[in-house]
Structures are given as structure tokens and as C-alpha cells.
Amino acid sequence: MRFGNLLKKELRELITPQALVSMGAMLLLFIFLGQMLGDFTDSMEDISSATICVQDKTAFVDDILASLKEENIEVNQVELTSEDYAAELDRLELDNLVIIPAGFTDSVLVNKEPASLKIVSKVAGGGMISTAQTMSATEVIDAIEKAAEDSILLESYGITPEEIERIKAPVNTTEISVLNGKSAEVATEELSAVLMMQSMVVPIALFFMVMMASQMIMTAISTEKIDKTLETLLSTPVSRLSILGAKMLAAVISALLNAVVMMIGMVFYVGGMLGSAGEEMMNMAVAGQEVSASADGVMSAMEAMGELGMSISVGSYVLFGIQIFISVMIALAISLLLGAMATDIKSVQTLTMPIMLVTMIPFFVTMFADLNTMSTVPKLIMYAIPFTHAYTAMNNLVFGHTALFWGGLVYQLVFFAVCMFLAVRLFTTDKIFTMSYQTGAGKGKKGLIKQ
Amino acid sequence: MGKVLEVNGLSKSYKKDVLAADSVSFSVDEGEIFALIGPNGAGKTTTIRMISTLITPTGGDALVAGHSIISEPAKVRENITYLPDEAGAYKTMTGKQYLEFMAGLFTGDKHVAERYIDRAAQICGLGDRLNEKIGSYSRGMIRKLLLSRAVMTEPKLAIMDEATSGLDVINALEIRKMIKKLAKETGMSFLLSSHNMLEIEYVSDRVGIMTKGHLMVTGGIDELKQRYNAANLEEVFERVVIENEVR
Ligand SMILES: Nc1ncnc2c1ncn2[C@@H]1O[C@H](COP(=O)(O)OP(=O)(O)O)[C@@H](O)[C@H]1O
Ligand SMILES: [Mg+2]
Numbered sequence: 001m002r003f004g005n006l007l008k009k010e011l012r013e014l015i016t017p018q019a020l021v022s023m024g025a026m027l028l029l030f031i032f033l034g035q036m037l038g039d040f041t042d043s044m045e046d047i048s049s050a051t052i053c054v055q056d057k058t059a060f061v062d063d064i065l066a067s068l069k070e071e072n073i074e075v076n077q078v079e080l081t082s083e084d085y086a087a088e089l090d091r092l093e094l095d096n097l098v099i100i101p102a103g104f105t106d107s108v109l110v111n112k113e114p115a116s117l118k119i120v121s122k123v124a125g126g127g128m129i130s131t132a133q134t135m136s137a138t139e140v141i142d143a144i145e146k147a148a149e150d151s152i153l154l155e156s157y158g159i160t161p162e163e164i165e166r167i168k169a170p171v172n173t174t175e176i177s178v179l180n181g182k183s184a185e186v187a188t189e190e191l192s193a194v195l196m197m198q199s200m201v202v203p204i205a206l207f208f209m210v211m212m213a214s215q216m217i218m219t220a221i222s223t224e225k226i227d228k229t230l231e232t233l234l235s236t237p238v239s240r241l242s243i244l245g246a247k248m249l250a251a252v253i254s255a256l257l258n259a260v261v262m263m264i265g266m267v268f269y270v271g272g273m274l275g276s277a278g279e280e281m282m283n284m285a286v287a288g289q290e291v292s293a294s295a296d297g298v299m300s301a302m303e304a305m306g307e308l309g310m311s312i313s314v315g316s317y318v319l320f321g322i323q324i325f326i327s328v329m330i331a332l333a334i335s336l337l338l339g340a341m342a343t344d345i346k347s348v349q350t351l352t353m354p355i356m357l358v359t360m361i362p363f364f365v366t367m368f369a370d371l372n373t374m375s376t377v378p379k380l381i382m383y384a385i386p387f388t389h390a391y392t393a394m395n396n397l398v399f400g401h402t403a404l405f406w407g408g409l410v411y412q413l414v415f416f417a418v419c420m421f422l423a424v425r426l427f428t429t430d431k432i433f434t435m436s437y438q439t440g441a442g443k444g445k446k447g448l449i450k451q
Numbered sequence: 452m453g454k455v456l457e458v459n460g461l462s463k464s465y466k467k468d469v470l471a472a473d474s475v476s477f478s479v480d481e482g483e484i485f486a487l488i489g490p491n492g493a494g495k496t497t498t499i500r501m502i503s504t505l506i507t508p509t510g511g512d513a514l515v516a517g518h519s520i521i522s523e524p525a526k527v528r529e530n531i532t533y534l535p536d537e538a539g540a541y542k543t544m545t546g547k548q549y550l551e552f553m554a555g556l557f558t559g560d561k562h563v564a565e566r567y568i569d570r571a572a573q574i575c576g577l578g579d580r581l582n583e584k585i586g587s588y589s590r591g592m593i594r595k596l597l598l599s600r601a602v603m604t605e606p607k608l609a610i611m612d613e614a615t616s617g618l619d620v621i622n623a624l625e626i627r628k629m630i631k632k633l634a635k636e637t638g639m640s641f642l643l644s645s646h647n648m649l650e651i652e653y654v655s656d657r658v659g660i661m662t663k664g665h666l667m668v669t670g671g672i673d674e675l676k677q678r679y680n681a682a683n684l685e686e687v688f689e690r691v692v693i694e695n696e697v698r
Contacts, residue, residue: 005555009541016543227539232597235503235533236556237525430506434465 003242010250014216015257023261030265049074050140052098058105064147071143085120096121098140108148109155115148117141179308179399186304200367203391206324207363208262210387213255213328214335214355220247221339222348230432240427248332255328316397319409326412327390331355333419340432362388383408386415454478455608455640456485456502460511463497471497473664474511479608479642484634486643486651488684489661495644496536498661499612502642503533516607532601536612536644539593542586546577546596549585550603557604567603574629575599591622598626602633610642615650627654648684658684660691667691 050073054061065075078097080088089097099118107115119141153159159167175187224230233243338351362385365371371382371392382388389408396405426432456479463472472494479485487495500506502513504524512519518526540549550571554564572581575595585593594614601609614630615623631654634641645651651658652672659669668675668691672684679690 002556002559005552009544009552012548013541013543227541228535228537229539229541231500231503231505231535232533232538232553233556234505235528235531236553237528238556239525430500433500433506 002238006246007250010246013220014250014254027261027265030269034269049076051076051078051094053078053080054100055102056100056104060105061100064144067147068143089122182308184304184307202394205259205263206390209255209259209328210331210359212258213251214331216254217251217332218335218339221336222342244427251332320393323390323393326416327387330386330416330419333423336423340426341435358385359387362391366391386412453481455481456515458513461501461508461513462510463501464509470664475666477659477669479640481640482638484641484655486645486655486658487661488645488648488651488658491646493661494664495661496612499610499644503610504528530607532606532609534597534601534611538597540585545584546581550600553600571599571603591618605637605639608640612644614643630654648688652684660688
């Protein structure tokens with residue numbers, strides 16, 4: 001009952017209308033950015049139409065245009081009235097134009113010399129979209145070239161399309177990935193892509209959680225101390241452990257809320273950015289569908305991971321969840337201790353730095369480097385930071401480094417126990433009021449106030 | 452009359468060999484307003500924080516309504532309220548929400564809590580402003596809110612550190628009047644502190660004069676003025692200090 005009262009108050013302090021608004025703004029920003037980049041990516045892929053001016057009206061050119069249609073490129077034919085390309089582009093309201101000049105067919109089939117092809121594009125500024133437009137015209141040219149190539153092979157050398165296919169792909173590769181003495185028929189690249197998704201998404205969420213949670217509790221505790229509301233609170237007949245508990249729980253809840261919003265934002269961002277390709281990738285990562293439109297008989301990455309003993313069991317997920325929870329709790333306990341030392345708002349900012357560093361350093365190091373290949377000293381330093389173990393937990397579980405995982409978990413538990421012990425001590429003794437003055441000497445041997 | 456507070460040789464040292472409070476002893480009767488007075492750094496806040504169970508004494512003990520601050524701090528907290536020096540309140544809450552929150556820490560009973568809140572609302576005299584965010588309050592308003600919350604539960608002992616410091620004359624006067632009236636009407640006891648010795652004359656029944664961690668003398672205001680042949684408490688203080696230096 002009284003705990004509920006405390007929790008309500010802490011939550012009200014953390015989840016303010018302003019906080020909700022900024023969370024919403026963040027979400028919108030992510031969605032907007034993702035959409036914008038997605039539009040760009042889509043426009044790049046969008047070569048569904050091409051404007052072509054045919055000045056060489058032959059059956060050969062017609063064949064080429066027909067084969068463009070087979071490639072799902074919609075051909076839009078125009079006629080030019082002059083050689084003034086700038087004026088023509090303006091008149092036709094086009095950004096680019098491919099011209100097949102007279103004599104194209106003769107060059108290819110009769111004279112057996114390189115035929116000429118013209119592409120006219122407007123330089124529309126330095127933006128990415130204009131680059132994309134030029135690129136789409138280039139793709140059309142590639143398609144025309146390929147069609148011309150196939151025609152030459154057929155007309156001049158009598159090589160059928162089936163034979164061409166065979167000549168162009170004479171080798172059929174089967175990729176086999178090996179891990180921990182097991183093997184599976186799947187491309188290592190595809191496996192890596194799935195692993196990437198798995199080992200990236202969660203650390204990012206964790207990273208945000210830890211940052212949010214520690215910032216929030218630090219501000220909460222230090223403002224209470226500075227405004228002396230803490231003194232009032234601690235002189236009331238509620239257990240001090242419930243005061244501490246309410247603070248930590250509220251921070252966990254709002255950190256979780258923030259992390260969820262952040263993750264939703266990220267999913268929208270990545271999804272929007274990659275366009276349809278991104279959606280497929282997300283689906284496959286989430287639902288374990290086939291990695292690519294690979295031919296029948298080729299294993300999906302998920303199946304392969306199962307075969308290789310890399311799939312993640314429910315038990316592992318639970319363990320991993322515990323890992324994350326403990327990491328957040330450690331961050332909270334440390335922030336609580338640091339926040340209690342603050343004597344003014346400015347010092348709060350300074351005190352946030354150490355937490356930022358110990359969350360950020362292992363985040364980036366584990367993302368770009370393999371801890372196992374580091375030399376001893378940096379490796380030990382990294383392992384000494386409790387958050388490292390959270391970032392590496394997923395990979396340790398997937399790759400079967402059980403000893404590393406359990407070692408990390410135990411280390412985190414011990415670390416958490418120590419931090420919690422200090423935090424409880426802080427709240428149940430007069431440390432919280434005397435600490436900021438103390439220089440380190442003359443501590444201890446004070447009688448504790450019994451709770 | 453029974454004693455609400457009995458302080459026996461209370462001492463505190465923050466650093467080795469420096470006593471911020473040195474064997475402080477005094478007592479407060481039921482319904483009495485007692486004030487610790489003395490200059491800044493005299494040890495008033497230290498003494499008050501020990502009695503409020505916020506910091507641990509390095510020596511001595513104190514009984515609040517018969518409960519030891521050392522062995523029964525939880526019981527002590529049920530019998531006191533404490534208003535810290537220059538305290539603020541949660542700025543994002545409205546005055547009403549603050550009172551609700553604080554009432555909820557003293558009782559789980561909705562009706563009792565409501566009675567507390569009504570009483571506080573009446574005492575603080577903030578009217579409709581209680582529905583506004585505390586962030587928009589002036590110092591005087593915050594102090595009135597905090598004072599009303601400190602007495603709404605009618606504790607045996609209300610402890611107020613520098614209750615009027617930092618306020619303008621009118622607000623300080625109002626606060627003093629509120630304290631006097633409450634003591635008379637409810638029979639609550641007050642333990643106040645102040646570095647303003649002239650002002651405290653108007654509120655307290657008895658005072659204790661502190662300097663450098665020592666409680667020099669305690670007594671009724673008129674009694675002290677007579678004993679030291681002084682016109683006001685400031686002069687009493689002066690003479691007490693001189694007397695102790697000579698000794
Ligand atoms: N948390 C603390 N740590 C160390 N010394 C302190 C602390 N609080 C107060 N002091 C010292 O104790 C002495 C008494 O201070 P205080 O009780 O605040 O006096 P007052 O309230 O009468 O002005 C001062 O010398 C002060 O510097
Ligand atoms: Mg003081």
C-alpha cells in the first residue's frame with residue numbers, strides 16, 4: 001500500500017508528459033528518417049520504366065525492346081525533333097533519355113563493330129536522388145547490352161539461350177558452413193547476416209536501457225537530495241528498503257518503456273530504410289523464414305543454425321533475459337551510489353560520465369572486435385566491466401562458449417550483490433547525508449541505525 | 452506534564468576529533484515550543500538530524516515519546532515529522548498531490564489520509580493554488596505547504612530546522628503565528644532551530660543556546676533574560692559566550 005504510493009510518485013516523476021512527448025518525437029523521427037531513406041532506396045531500385053528514342057527502326061531493335069519488357073522494364077518511346085538535347089529533355093519533361101542511333105543494327109550484326117548508344121541525363125544537383133536517376137538509366141543500358149550480346153551469340157554463332165545460360169554459369173557451388181565440428185549446407189554469409197541481426201538488436205536495446213535507467217535514477221536521487229525532499233522522505237514511517245525499492249523499480253519500468261519505444265523506432269527505421277528488402281530481412285530474422293529466395297533443397301539459415309547447434313533454446317533466452325536484467329540493475333545501483341554523492345545539478349552531469357563510458361566502451365568494442373583474440377591486459381579490462389558480459393552473452397550462448405557465459409553471469413551477480421549492498425547501506429545508515437563530505441579517511445565503525 | 456523528547460548527552464563527530472555536537476542534553480515537554488538557537492555551524496542541524504533518525508549519533512541517546520532513536524528508529528519516525536532547512540518539494544506535483552503522497556506515507560487508511568489532507572489544506576491557506584504545480588510556488592508558499600504537511604498528522608513532536616529563514620517579514624510572521632496557534636490548539640510539541648535569536652523570542656516557550664557543538668544553557672525566555680540581565684536573547688547569547696570563555 002505504502003509501497004504503491006511510493007512507486008506511483010516515482011513513476012510520476014520519471015514518466016512525465018514531457019518525457020512522453022520526447023519519446024513520441026523520437027519515434028516519429030525514426031519513422032520519418034526511415035521513410036525518407038527508404039524512398040531513396042526504392043527510387044534507386046525503381047527501373048521499371050525507361051524512355052528510349054529509337055532512330056534505328058529494325059527487327060533487331062524491336063527484339064531488344066521486347067526483351068526489355070521481359071525484364072519488366074516498361075519502355076516509353078519518344079521521337080526527337082532536334083539535336084538540342086537540353087531543349088528536348090525540357091520539351092519532353094524528362095530527366096534522362098536513352099537514344100538508339102541509326103546504324104545501331106548494322107554495326108552489331110553486319111559490320112561487327114562496337115555499336116554506339118547515347119544516354120542523355122540532366123545534372124539535377126548533387127543530391128542522392130539525382131544520382132539514382134542516372135543509375136537507373138545505366139541499368140537500362142546494361143539490359144540493352146545484354147540483349148545485344150545474346151542476339152550476336154544467336155545470330156552470328158548459333159548459340160541458343162539455353163546454351164548461353166549454361167556457358168555463363170558452368171559451375172554450381174554448394175556452400176557448407178562448419179562450426180564446432182558440425183556442418184550444414186548453407187552459405188556462411190547468410191548465417192552471418194542472421195547472427196548480425198541477433199547480436200546487434202539486443203545490445204542496442206540493452207545499451208539504451210542502461211543509459212536511460214541510470215540517467216533517470218541519478219537525476220531522481222540527486223534532485224531529492226538537493227531539494228532535501230529525501231531528508232523528509234527518510235524521516236517518515238516507511239521502510240527505507242521500500243523507498244529504495246520503489247526508486248529502482250520505477251527506473252526499471254520507465255527504462256523498459258523507453259527501450260520498447262526505441263526498439264519500435266529502430267525497427268521502423270531499419271525497415272523503412274531498406275524498403276521491401278529490409279522487410280524481408282526483418283521477417284526472416286524474427287520469424288526464421290528462409291534467408292533468401294534460394295533454390296529448393298538449400299537449407300534455410302535457421303534450419304542450418306539448428307543443425308550446427310547454434311539455434312537458441314528457450315532456456316538460453318531466459319538466461320539471456322536474466323543477464324540483461326542484472327545488467328540494468330547493476331547500472332541502477334551504480335547510478336544510485338553516484339547520484340547520492342551529487343551536491344548540485346552540475347555535479348550530476350559529471351557523475352553521469354563514468355556510467356556512459358563503461359556502457360559505451362564495451363558496446364563498441366564488442367561490436368567491432370572479438371574479445372577472444374585480444375591480448376591479455378585489454379581483455380581483462382574488458383571483462384572487468386560488467387556490461388561486457390551482457391553484450392557478449394548472446395554470442396557466447398550461440399557459439400557454445402558456456403564457460404564464458406556462466407563466468408560472466410556469476411561475475412555480474414557478484415558485482416550486483418556488492419553494488420546493492422552498498423546501496424542498501426547508503427539508505428539504511430547516515431552515509432547518504434555524510435558521504436559527500438567524507439574524504440575517505442575515518443569511515444566505518446559507526447553504529448548502524450536499525451531498521 | 453510528560454516529556455515528549457529527552458535528549459541525553461547526544462554527540463556527533465563527522466571527522467575524527469571534531470565534535471559537531473558535544474554531549475547535548477535537553478528535554479521538551481508536551482505542548483511546548485522549544486528552540487535551539489545559535490550562530491551558523493553551532494551544531495543545531497546536526498542535533499536535529501540525530502533526533503530525526505537521519506544521522507547516527509556517535510555518543511548518547513534521545514527518547515522520543517519514550518522510544519530510543521538508536522534502538523527503535525522506526526517507532527520514533529511514527530511520532531515525529533521533520534521539516535529540513537531550506538527544503539523543497541517535488542516540483543512536478545501539485546500541492547494537493549504532494550499532500551496526498553505524504554499522507555499516504557503515514558497511513559494506509561483512505562479516510563484518515565483525507566482528514567490529514569483537509570487539515571493541511573486548511574492550515575496552509577493556499578486555497579486554489581493547491582491545484583497548481585509546486586514548481587510555480589514562491590518560497591513562502593512552499594514553506595507554508597511543508598509546514599502544513601508537517602503538522603497534518605498531529606505528530607507528538609514536529610521538528611523544524613530554520614522554519615522561517617529565507618522568508619520575508621510577512622511570511623515569517625505568518626509561519627510563527629501558525630506554529631504558536633497549532634501548539635496551543637493541538638497540544639503538539641515543537642522543536643525549532645534558528646540562527647535569528649531576536650525572532651525566536653516571539654515563538655518559543657523555552658530555548659537552548661548552542662555554540663560550537665555545545666548546548667550552553669536552557670531556560671524560559673524571561674527567565675534567561677532576567678538571569679543574564681539582558682534586554683533580549685541576543686544579549687543573553689553574548690553574555691553566555693563571554694561567561695564560558697572566562698571560565
Ligand atoms: N555532513 C557533514 N559532514 C561533515 N561535517 C559536517 C556535516 N554537516 C555539518 N558539518 C559540520 O558540523 C558543524 C555543525 O554544523 P550544523 O549542525 O549544520 O550547524 P548549524 O545547523 O547550527 O548551522 C559545522 O562545523 C559543519 O561544518
Ligand atoms: Mg543548520
